Amino acid sequence: MSGPGAILEVSGLDVFYGDFQALFGVSLSVSRGCATALVGANGAGKTTLLRTIAGAQPAAAGSVRYDGADVTAAPPYRRISRGIALVPEGRRLFPSLTVEENIQVGAAAAASAGWPLERIYDAFPMIARRRRQRASTLSGGEQQAVAIARALAAGPSLLLLDEISLGLAPVVVEGLYETLSGLRSAGATLVIVEQDLRRAMDACDNVVCLLEGRVALAAAAADVTSDQVVAAYFGEGQL
Amino acid sequence: MNWVNAVIQGMLLGGQYALIACGLSLTFGVMRIVNLAHGDLAVCGAYLGLVLSSALGVPVWVTLPLLLPAAFGAGMALQLLLLRRALRHGVLAPVLVTFGLSIMIENLLQVAATADPRGLNGGALALASFHLGSGITVSWLFLTAFLTACAVLSGLQLLLSRTSWGRKVRATADDLDTARLVGIRVRPVFATVAGIAVATAALAGIFIGTIGTFDPLTGTDVLIFAFEAVVIGGIGSLWGTLAGGVALGVTQVVVGEVNQAYAVLAVNLLFLAVLTVRPGGLFTSRQAVREIQGQGAAG
Secondary structure, eight states: OOSTTEEEEEEEEEEEETTEEEEEEEEEEEETTOEEEEEEOTTSSHHHHHHHHHTSSOOSEEEEEETTEEOTTOOHHHHHHHTEEEEOTTOOOOTTSBHHHHHHHHTTTOOTTOOOHHHHHHHOHHHHTTTTSBGGGSOHHHHHHHHHHHHHTTOOSEEEEESTTTTOOHHHHHHHHHHHHHHHHTTOEEEEEOSOHHHHHHHOSEEEEEETTEEEEEEEGGGSOHHHHHHHHHTTTOO | OHHHHHHHHHHHHHHHHHHHHHHHHHHHHHHOOOOTTHHHHHHHHHHHHHHHHHHHTSOGGGGHHHHHHHHHHHHHHHIIIIIHHHHTTOSHHHHHHHHHHHHHHHHHHHHHHOSOOBOOOOGGGGTOEEEOSTTOEEEHHHHHHHHHHHHHHHHHHHHHHHSHHHHHHHHHHHOHHHHHHTTOOHHHHHHHHHHHHHHHHHHHHHHHHHHSOBOTTHHHHHHHHHHHHHHHHOTTOHHHHHHHHHHHHHHHHHHHHHOGGGHHHHHHHHHHHHHHHOTTOTTOOHHHHHHHHHHHHHO
16 A cells, blocks of 8 residues: 555554553555544554554654654654644543633644634534633533544644544534545545444545554455454454 | 731731742642752742842842742753653652752752851841731731732733643643643643742742741741642642632731740641541632542543
């Protein structure tokens, strides 16, 4: 999947938490403007991979190249100003800050093309009404929208989304994915960690499945059946 | 009228406690560092004021434009060179480091300045007072200390709530890991917070040295009062810290009116009582307590 159009190239990534190795030589290539679904069982290393790409987790070996530059050793704020933003698992809003302040904090290291507040409120009308409220008083769906808005405030070209539908009502999830498809038409590259396999494969061009810290499958979504992905998911058919 | 007087004097004294305590509260609230050298840093401020004002031959207030930036710089250096490294080794390491720093400061001051008690040249302000009704005399110096504390706390509150720097500080205090993740550069945030904490401590040290006397070991007493003001007021609440300081000051002076020997004991009993009944502090909302406990459970 590597090629001249790749905006993100991860190669041979090893990541440790203390003595525990979470990723083993993970390689991944994401083309500009594509959406990639990152799937796998709990503990397969999906969140670790996203955090390492965003710079929150150091890599013991391997490299992360973004837009032609090696960012393996760059701290998160430098990656954000280059255009990588992460929507973390569990939303992780700042509870004592208002909705608007949460979004403004996201612009702290923004690239020059960061989204202005008006554009964000146009994209998420439901949080515009709550801009002065503390983030902790919002519903789960609204909090998730704020978490995405906070990442967009940095004006990312590559948006990493970790479990955005977790714990949300289906109709809310539907709304969030509509927003994402709007982002894609605007040219953003997405990497989405999603538990719902069908939704992930419908929304994305490519699917990458992790199994116990290794890439078990990487293919175009149209080229694989969900059975093949499920087999990779559980490690069946290997060896 | 003695009681009214005692309450007024106690409130004014409480302002001084709050001025010392706000830096401690800020340091703990943002960096989760319990700075056991905070009182000693205040005393260092007083000694620096002494050196500058005797060298220049002016009242200590005139030296503040030199002293406060120096203290701010010292605080930044302390954070960048020492505490930042200590923080990498968990929550206990900074406690031990600041404990060691406290002992070092006290002993170095004894070597450099002897154990003799000193006072600062407060100029005309130190001796002036005015009458407020019958039997109540208010010292301008005490009133200045109280008003300075109010001004410093209001200024900090404004900085924290209205500026982009304050937004970053509050976000970092809420969730350090996520703050880094969304692109906040934590190092300058921590350094400026430490700078402000040490500058406010030095300012408090100037008032300590003008109102009373100080020696190299004064910092330990100062720390206890500051610590109690923070805990009584509720950790992370600046106005709570002022209220905590006032509660301490009023208790001390009112009990002292009855029997001077029990004044400090009463203050410590008040602290113990608040810890027993409302361990989160008097002015911490229930929700804030839940959030703190929730974070503790999650982390």
